Amino acid sequence: MGLKEMKIHDNPFFEADKRKDTMNEDKPAFEEEIIPLRNEIDDIDSRILSLLAKRQAQVEKVVRLKKKYHVPVYHPAREEDLISKLRASAEKAGLEPDFLEDLYRVILRQSRVEQTDKMAHKGVRPGARILIIGGAGQMGGLFVSLFQKSGYQVRILTESGWDKAGALCEDIDLALVSVPIDKTGAVIDKIAPFLSPETLLADLTSIKEKPLKKMLDSHPGPVLGLHPIFGPTSTSLDKQIMVVTPGRAPDQCRWLIDQFTLWGAVMVQAGAKEHDEVMEIVQALRHFATFCFGRFLYEKHVRLEKTLEFSSPIYRLELGMVGRLFAQDSDLYSEIIFATKERRLLLKEYLASLAGHLEMLENNDKALFVSRFNEIAQWFGPFSEQALRESTYLINRLIERF
Amino acid sequence: MGLKEMKIHDNPFFEADKRKDTMNEDKPAFEEEIIPLRNEIDDIDSRILSLLAKRQAQVEKVVRLKKKYHVPVYHPAREEDLISKLRASAEKAGLEPDFLEDLYRVILRQSRVEQTDKMAHKGVRPGARILIIGGAGQMGGLFVSLFQKSGYQVRILTESGWDKAGALCEDIDLALVSVPIDKTGAVIDKIAPFLSPETLLADLTSIKEKPLKKMLDSHPGPVLGLHPIFGPTSTSLDKQIMVVTPGRAPDQCRWLIDQFTLWGAVMVQAGAKEHDEVMEIVQALRHFATFCFGRFLYEKHVRLEKTLEFSSPIYRLELGMVGRLFAQDSDLYSEIIFATKERRLLLKEYLASLAGHLEMLENNDKALFVSRFNEIAQWFGPFSEQALRESTYLINRLIERF
Numbered sequence: 001m002g003l004k005e006m007k008i009h010d011n012p013f014f015e016a017d018k019r020k021d022t023m024n025e026d027k028p029a030f031e032e033e034i035i036p037l038r039n040e041i042d043d044i045d046s047r048i049l050s051l052l053a054k055r056q057a058q059v060e061k062v063v064r065l066k067k068k069y070h071v072p073v074y075h076p077a078r079e080e081d082l083i084s085k086l087r088a089s090a091e092k093a094g095l096e097p098d099f100l101e102d103l104y105r106v107i108l109r110q111s112r113v114e115q116t117d118k119m120a121h122k123g124v125r126p127g128a129r130i131l132i133i134g135g136a137g138q139m140g141g142l143f144v145s146l147f148q149k150s151g152y153q154v155r156i157l158t159e160s161g162w163d164k165a166g167a168l169c170e171d172i173d174l175a176l177v178s179v180p181i182d183k184t185g186a187v188i189d190k191i192a193p194f195l196s197p198e199t200l201l202a203d204l205t206s207i208k209e210k211p212l213k214k215m216l217d218s219h220p221g222p223v224l225g226l227h228p229i230f231g232p233t234s235t236s237l238d239k240q241i242m243v244v245t246p247g248r249a250p251d252q253c254r255w256l257i258d259q260f261t262l263w264g265a266v267m268v269q270a271g272a273k274e275h276d277e278v279m280e281i282v283q284a285l286r287h288f289a290t291f292c293f294g295r296f297l298y299e300k301h302v303r304l305e306k307t308l309e310f311s312s313p314i315y316r317l318e319l320g321m322v323g324r325l326f327a328q329d330s331d332l333y334s335e336i337i338f339a340t341k342e343r344r345l346l347l348k349e350y351l352a353s354l355a356g357h358l359e360m361l362e363n364n365d366k367a368l369f370v371s372r373f374n375e376i377a378q379w380f381g382p383f384s385e386q387a388l389r390e391s392t393y394l395i396n397r398l399i400e401r402f
Numbered sequence: 403m404g405l406k407e408m409k410i411h412d413n414p415f416f417e418a419d420k421r422k423d424t425m426n427e428d429k430p431a432f433e434e435e436i437i438p439l440r441n442e443i444d445d446i447d448s449r450i451l452s453l454l455a456k457r458q459a460q461v462e463k464v465v466r467l468k469k470k471y472h473v474p475v476y477h478p479a480r481e482e483d484l485i486s487k488l489r490a491s492a493e494k495a496g497l498e499p500d501f502l503e504d505l506y507r508v509i510l511r512q513s514r515v516e517q518t519d520k521m522a523h524k525g526v527r528p529g530a531r532i533l534i535i536g537g538a539g540q541m542g543g544l545f546v547s548l549f550q551k552s553g554y555q556v557r558i559l560t561e562s563g564w565d566k567a568g569a570l571c572e573d574i575d576l577a578l579v580s581v582p583i584d585k586t587g588a589v590i591d592k593i594a595p596f597l598s599p600e601t602l603l604a605d606l607t608s609i610k611e612k613p614l615k616k617m618l619d620s621h622p623g624p625v626l627g628l629h630p631i632f633g634p635t636s637t638s639l640d641k642q643i644m645v646v647t648p649g650r651a652p653d654q655c656r657w658l659i660d661q662f663t664l665w666g667a668v669m670v671q672a673g674a675k676e677h678d679e680v681m682e683i684v685q686a687l688r689h690f691a692t693f694c695f696g697r698f699l700y701e702k703h704v705r706l707e708k709t710l711e712f713s714s715p716i717y718r719l720e721l722g723m724v725g726r727l728f729a730q731d732s733d734l735y736s737e738i739i740f741a742t743k744e745r746r747l748l749l750k751e752y753l754a755s756l757a758g759h760l761e762m763l764e765n766n767d768k769a770l771f772v773s774r775f776n777e778i779a780q781w782f783g784p785f786s787e788q789a790l791r792e793s794t795y796l797i798n799r800l801i802e803r804f
Contacts, residue, residue, distance in 0.1 A: 030471040037464050038480075044457045045488065048450055049502070053495040055446045062439050069432040078440075086447065093455040099512040100451070106508060110501040229714045233794070243712055268712055275712065281704050282713045286720060289695055291775065296755045298778045300748075302683050304785055310645055310670055310677065311684045312631040317796065318688060318723060321716070323789030326782045330775035334768040344763050346702075351763070353698045354756050361746050361753070366736040373693065373732040376700045380728045383706055387725030392635070394719065394796055 052107070056114070063115045067122060079108055112264070113238050124259040126151035128173040133157045133187055138232035138329075139204060140178035146237070146263060162190070169194035174256060177203035177211075181335045184211045192218035200253055202226055206279065207339050208245045208272040216247055223247030224256060225272060227279075228265075231328075238264035245272045276340075283336050284343040285350060287325065291333070294322045313395045454509075458516070465517045469524060481510055514666070515640050526661040528553030530575040535559045535589055540634035540731075541606060542580035548639070548665060564592065571596035576658065579605040579613075583737045586613045594620035602655055604628055608681065609741050610647045610674040618649055625649030626658060627674060629681075630667075633730075640666035647674040678742075685738050686745040687752060689727065693735070696724050715797045 065071075086104055087097035130147050134140040135156030147154045155168050169175065175195055179187050184205045192215075195201060202224040205211045212225040225245035234240060242265045244257060257267055270278075297304070308316060325333070338344060360368045377384060467473075488506055489499035532549050536542040537558030549556045557570050571577065577597055581589050586607045594617075597603060604626040607613045614627040627647035636642060644667045646659060659669055672680075699706070710718060727735070740746060762770045779786060 027471070030467065030473060033467055034464060037460055037467065041457060041460050041464075042484075042487075044453050044460065045484075046491065048453050048457075049488065049491055049495055049497070051446050051450050051453070052502070052505075053497055055443060055450075056497060058439055058443050058446065062436065062443075065432065065435055065439065069429070071432060082444075082447075085444075086451065089448065089451055093451055095451070095455055095458060096512065099508070100454070102508050103454075103505060104447075106501070106504050110498065110504075229712065241712070241714065270712060274708075278709050278712050281699075281702075282709050282717050285698075286717065289691075291771075291778075292756050292759060293691055294778045294782070295759075295774060296687075296752050297683075298781045299755055300683075300751070304782075306676075307680050307684050310631065310643070310672060310680050312643065314723070315684050315688065317719075317793070320789040320793045320796075321720060321723075323782050323786045324793045325786075326775070326779040327786035327790040330772045330779065333775060334771045337771065338766060338768050344766060348760065348763050349702070350698050351756055351760050353701055354694050354753055357694060357697075358750065358753050361750050364740060364746060366740050369693075369736045369739065370732045372697060373728070373735065376693075376696045377728040377732065379700045380696070380706075380725050384725045384727075384729035387722040388729040391719070391722045391726045394722075 055107075056111070059111045059115065066115070082108070109238075113236050122262065123147075123150035123152055124262060125173070125255045127153065128255075129153045129155070129171055130174045130176065131155045131157055131168055131172045133175065133177045133191060134179040137178060139228070140176075142232045142234070143176065143178065143204075150259070150263075157191075165191065165194050169199075172199055174200045174202065177201075177205070179205075180331070181205055181207060181339050185214050188214045188218055195219055195221065197221040198252075200224065200256060201247075202253075202256065204228060206283065206336060208243070208270075208275045212245055212247055212272045222249035222252035224253045227275065236264060239266060240264070241266050241268055243275055244269045245275055276342075280343050280346050284339065285346060287333055288337050288347050288350070290322055290325050291337075294326055297322070314391070317395065457509075458513070461513045461517065468517070484510070511640075515638055524664065525549075525552035525554055526664060527575070527657045529555065530657075531555045531557070531573055532576045532578065533557045533559055533570055533574045535577065535579045535593055536581035539580060541630070542578075544634045544636070545578065545580065545606075552661070552665075559593075567593065567596050571601075573598075574601055576602045576604065579603075579607070581607075582733070583607055583609060583741050587616050590616045590620055597621055597623065599623040600654075602626065602658060604655075604658065606630060608685065608738060610645070610672075610677045614647055614649055614674045624651035624654035626655045629677065638666060641668060642666070643668050643670055645677055646671045647677055678744075682745050682748050686741065687748060689735055690739050690749050690752070692724055692727050693739075696728055699724070716793070719797065 083101055083104055086100050090097045090100040130152050132140050132144055132147075132154060135144045135154070136158045140156070144154050144156060155172070157165060157168050161168070169191070172195075175191055177184060177187055177191070184203060188201075188203070188211065192201070197220050199219075200222040201215050201219045203211045203215065204226050206227055208225045208227060212223070215223045215225070224247050227243040227245075229241040229243065230237075237260065242260055244267050246253070246269065261267055304319070308319070311319075337347070359365075360372075380387075485503055485506055488502050492499045492502040532554050534542050534546055534549075534556060537546045537556070538560045542558070546556050546558060557574070559567060559570050563570070571593070574597075577593055579586060579589055579593070586605060590603075590605070590613065594603070599622050601621075602624040603617050603621045605613045605617065606628050608629055610627045610629060614625070617625045617627070626649050629645040629647075631643040631645065632639075639662065644662055646669050648655070648671065663669055706721065710721070713721075739749070761767075762774075782789075
């Protein structure tokens with residue numbers, strides 16, 4: 001959605017553009033004077049580049065040390081300390097502290113990703129045998145590749161491979177279920193009888209109450225519910241969130257949690273019921289609202305390119321969020337939205353809430369709108385101000401990039 | 403909305419955390435070995451910092467040269483050329499080209515903002531007399547300050563100052579109307595009789611058809627419709643979009659457009675009717691949809707902090723977009739949403755479109771959802787993929803920052 005600037009000077013309205021020609025008549029002199037300055041800048045840039053390469057080499061040494069002593073990659077205190085120091089030095093050097101912070105956030109992220117990449121090869125329990133049920137799917141495939149890189153023995157069970165289930169389950173340390181929501185229950189029932197009581201049974205389903213209960217009921221050994229809050233297109237687990245809903249025998253589940261942490265993930269613990277309630281809003285409602293908005297744009301045949309031409313970065317960002325949904329798998333979203341009766345009820349309430357604004361529009365009742373708006377604003381409280389600040393930061397990144 | 407990590411180790415489920423202690427027993431040795439490496443990194447960072455300060459000094463010289471030769475600040479070709487070269491050098495130095503590009507987008511933006519800041523002091527027509535009607539408002543105030551900094555003589559007409567209108571309009575070169583939408587028409591009618599036929603009459607209203615017609619009908623001189631697509635909290639016009647709807651006597655309007663361009667704005671030209679149609683979607687529909695979503699969260703008393711704890715960066719971004727709306731002025735949004743009959747009709751159609759999904763939810767009809775989803779996806783076409791890429795980029799910036 002590259003921004004198109006209208007060619008104002010091609011338009012007859014702006015034909016009489018005399019000033020511009022006058023302004024440019026000294027162009028050769030300007031070019032002559034600017035060349036040495038640009039060369040100087042290019043020289044500075046190449047020195048910055050070589051320092052960045054040196055910095056990377058030092059970071060690699062740090063990684064080797066961290067590996068040796070089993071120290072985690074991400075060291076928030078060291079990063080914040082570094083940023084504070086740099087902000088102070090920036091001010092002394094006549095540079096904007098915010099600018100230097102932005103810059104170092106980019107550098108530190110890159111450094112973290114590279115460290116995580118290198119650390120990832122280290123397994124918490126290398127050689128352990130892992131069966132991924134649904135390992136041919138997108139999400140399953142991501143974990144197949146992560147575990148393999150870290151030296152695990154990975155086996156895959158696909159929909160058509162159930163006749164080999166017995167052999168595949170032999171001596172495994174972990175059975176990880178990564179199948180669509182509506183199949184999870186049946187798959188757990190089917191795999192459980194093949195597992196030894198030592199095997200850890202875990203799932204990656206985006207609802208947790210039912211699958212966790214099912215795993216606890218059908219398997220007497222260690223059980224762990226997981227919900228990775230990221231898509232299969234993620235290239236790194238760096239700072240990605242994974243919800244953990246404990247099941248049974250925490251000691252025997254520990255290594256798996258440690259492994260995700262080593263890959264850079266942030267593990268957040270929750271009860272299964274609490275998790276599901278939150279996800280009704282975070283996933284079902286939000287995706288449904290986006291779906292409805294996209295549907296209306298389609299029904300009205302809105303000319304998207306035209307709206308992008310005249311619009312603010314924040315509109316581009318919001319339309320991007322809508323477009324993003326429709327680049328993804330319709331089955332995945334239908335599963336998320338229709339997962340439970342409670343979700344469908346919530347979405348019906350959402351539609352009813354919207355219908356409640358019809359009269360306000362029909363009566364052209366601006367006063368009612370303002371009073372509703374202010375109620376909501378008060379309820380959002382300080383979050384609104386924070387949201388304004390954070391999204392403004394992102395909008396500036398967007399302007400800078402596109 | 404800082405991300406809270408649950409303290410997994412404080413929970414009894416994870417009590418038996420023996421591995422971690424074993425892992426840390428060599429801590430003093432690790433600390434001893436890492437200190438020289440960290441010192442080396444700190445040294446590299448301070449050299450990078452001093453090069454950045456040198457770079458800034460060079461850029462200041464470039465600015466002085468550009469001022470001298472009236473050359474605009476933003477030079478897209480030079481920037482893209484620089485980025486390409488840096489990407490190539492990065493690869494040779496063993497650095498990720500994407501990383502270096504991200505870094506230099508930050509550096510170049512900063513450099514542009516500073517150049518624009520410095521250039522801004524230069525007026526295209528310094529000394530010209532400008533009357534801003536509504537100059538005490540937020541948006542009016544932004545332009546008062548911009549024009550003043552660039553050496554214009556700025557006068558302000560407020561709601562209570564109409565008895566001085568005659569004196570304020572004497573010898574002015576530009577009368578700029580910056581008042582709420584529903585007052586624009588009356589204000590134009592009221593100010594026009596005070597203007598000489600040489601005075602440029604322009605407005606900043608977010609609808610254009612009616613105000614432009616009103617200006618052309620009531621003033622025989624130069625007329626220009628403007629719509630700044632940014633809020634009054636913007637600190638710079640750098641790369642901000644302003645729509646221009648031509649009215650009358652383009653030659654005499656030219657200097658004003660040049661001034662905005664010099665401040666860094668991107669001027670996009672459009673017909674007034676076309677502009678208004680696009681804004682029905684870009685502003686009215688989008689803000690109304692966000693309002694409805696916020697209202698439902700309020701009605702359900704959703705615990706926002708809880709949803710943020712477990713959620714993906716993209717959810718935080720989307721909730722931030724909702725929260726952002728409610729940090730702003732309810733009157734402004736009621737004006738935008740209720741501006742015209744056409745808008746209210748469109749919004750009623752939106753509510754009707756949503757009601758059309760009720761049956762699908764009641765029947766638990768996943769197949770219908772998938773078929774509707776796929777229709778929309780096809781209509782969005784390649785835009786979806788692009789949106790996915792761009793928003794993924796932004797999400798990474800968000801992860802890196804918060």
